[in-house]
Amino acid sequence: MTQVPSIAEEQLSTSLSSSKSVTLRIARFNPEHENERKFMEFTIPYEKWTTVLEAILEVKKHFDHSVAVRYSCRQATCGSCGMIINGKPRLACFTKISELDSDIVTVEPMNNFPIIRDLAVRFERLFDTHHKIKPYLIRDDSEITSNEKEFLQSPEELEQYIQFSNCIKCGLCNSACPTMATDSSFVGPQALAQAYRYVADSRDKGKDSRLKVIDDSHGIWRCHFAGSCSQVCPKGVDPAMGIQFLRGYLLGFRS
Amino acid sequence: MTQQDENKEGIGGMINPRRYGIERVAYLLMRLSGLGLLAYFIGHIYETSSILKGEVGWNEFLELTQTNEGHAVLAIVIAMCVFHTVNGIRVMLGHGGVGVGKPARPDYPYTPASQNARHKIGIYSAIVLAAIAMMYGLAVMFGE
Numbered sequence: 169m170t171q172v173p174s175i176a177e178e179q180l181s182t183s184l185s186s187s188k189s190v191t192l193r194i195a196r197f198n199p200e201h202e203n204e205r206k207f208m209e210f211t212i213p214y215e216k217w218t219t220v221l222e223a224i225l226e227v228k229k230h231f232d233h234s235v236a237v238r239y240s241c242r243q244a245t246c247g248s249c250g251m252i253i254n255g256k257p258r259l260a261c262f263t264k265i266s267e268l269d270s271d272i273v274t275v276e277p278m279n280n281f282p283i284i285r286d287l288a289v290r291f292e293r294l295f296d297t298h299h300k301i302k303p304y305l306i307r308d309d310s311e312i313t314s315n316e317k318e319f320l321q322s323p324e325e326l327e328q329y330i331q332f333s334n335c336i337k338c339g340l341c342n343s344a345c346p347t348m349a350t351d352s353s354f355v356g357p358q359a360l361a362q363a364y365r366y367v368a369d370s371r372d373k374g375k376d377s378r379l380k381v382i383d384d385s386h387g388i389w390r391c392h393f394a395g396s397c398s399q400v401c402p403k404g405v406d407p408a409m410g411i412q413f414l415r416g417y418l419l420g421f422r423s
Numbered sequence: 424m425t426q427q428d429e430n431k432e433g434i435g436g437m438i439n440p441r442r443y444g445i446e447r448v449a450y451l452l453m454r455l456s457g458l459g460l461l462a463y464f465i466g467h468i469y470e471t472s473s474i475l476k477g478e479v480g481w482n483e484f485l486e487l488t489q490t491n492e493g494h495a496v497l498a499i500v501i502a503m504c505v506f507h508t509v510n511g512i513r514v515m516l517g518h519g520g521v522g523v524g525k526p527a528r529p530d531y532p533y534t535p536a537s538q539n540a541r542h543k544i545g546i547y548s549a550i551v552l553a554a555i556a557m558m559y560g561l562a563v564m565f566g567e
């Protein structure tokens with residue numbers, strides 16, 4: 169009778185093996201018990217296709233299970249695995265070690281988000297600001313009630329906002345934003361881009377109420393069009409574009 | 424919550440120009456030139472107020488700008504003024520949604536349309552024009 173390997177044995181046998189290896193530096197910090205961040209180093213073999221997330225999971229499997237990291241889909245869809253990788257906010261599951269072109273890969277928690285532990289950060293504020301801009305269609309009628317017609321939309325109308333609906337709420341844009349670096353009350357590029365997503369939707373009638381929310385001292389006027397949000401967005405949302413269009417309404421450039 | 428608790432990057436992160444390309448260099452220069460011009464404006468009001476001390480006081484103060492140091496400061500002011508104006512026009516147009524591209528279904532590798540060549544050219548032009556204006560100013564002031 170063949171012996172079924174235990175999970176631990178299976179995990180040991182699935183260790184990455186390659187001729188190439190990288191030094192993975194992981195920021196360790198537990199705000200409840202420590203005062204400052206420390207780095208732990210691990211040597212991890214990798215292939216051309218190995219992602220940073222896989223390398224972190226390799227550490228968890230074979231060296232230190234206590235490393236705290238949030239992930240789920242492993243395919244740039246759930247927005248859970250944002251972190252600072254070699255100085256820039258990126259998705260760990262969407263970043264291959266080979267493309268970083270470095271023998272050392274340093275992973276740290278995202279900036280401008282409170283740290284829970286190690287690489288895991290709190291998302292409450294991002295979800296709050298996202299909620300604040302009313303991320304749903306606002307109108308009096310509904311497609312759900314019987315006898316109502318489906319809200320029709322032309323492909324051209326869809327094109328106006330479809331790019332912005334790609335947002336996976338990963339928070340990389342908020343982490344790269346220079347305003348968020350100093351102003352924790354700023355509504356942030358993620359929420360502003362989503363405000364534009366709904367304002368640009370031909371089915372929506374809530375433009376005025378959303379503009380009222382963002383026309384605030386910590387609202388859209390704090391954006392200085394540095395564009396870093398768009399440079400780090402892993403889904404091509406281009407928040408900087410949406411924000412400037414949105415401000416165009418308030419400045420009278422658009423109606 | 425303290426800054427440490429919030430894990431905010433702080434002013435150091437805000438002004439770091441080494442990440443995210445020339446746009447963040449422009450962002451930093453815009454802030455520095457803005458503060459520099461504000462300081463100059465305050466200094467200028469103080470300087471012109473010396474006229475209250477009569478012609479002698481005014482001339483004495485004006486001599487400050489005739490020194491090498493004074494010329495160097497004025498040359499920097501010229502550069503700040505030109506950069507802030509040219510880049511300011513670029514940013515103002517961008518703020519209204521002008522020249523930031525058109526929404527479109529994004530394709531990998533997701534090059535952001537708002538970070539386009541027109542804006543990069545605008546930034547480089549602002550830097551080059553500021554440098555030319557500064558050099559012209561230096562030539563006029565030191566060439567006397």
Ligand code: SF4
Pocket residue numbers: 334335336337338339340341342357358361397400401402403404405406407
């Ligand atoms: S706009 Fe892009 S970077 Fe920002 S939360 Fe959405 S997907 Fe992430």
Ligand code: FES
Pocket residue numbers: 238239240241242243244245246247248249250259260261262
């Ligand atoms: S694990 Fe879901 S986005 Fe990376």
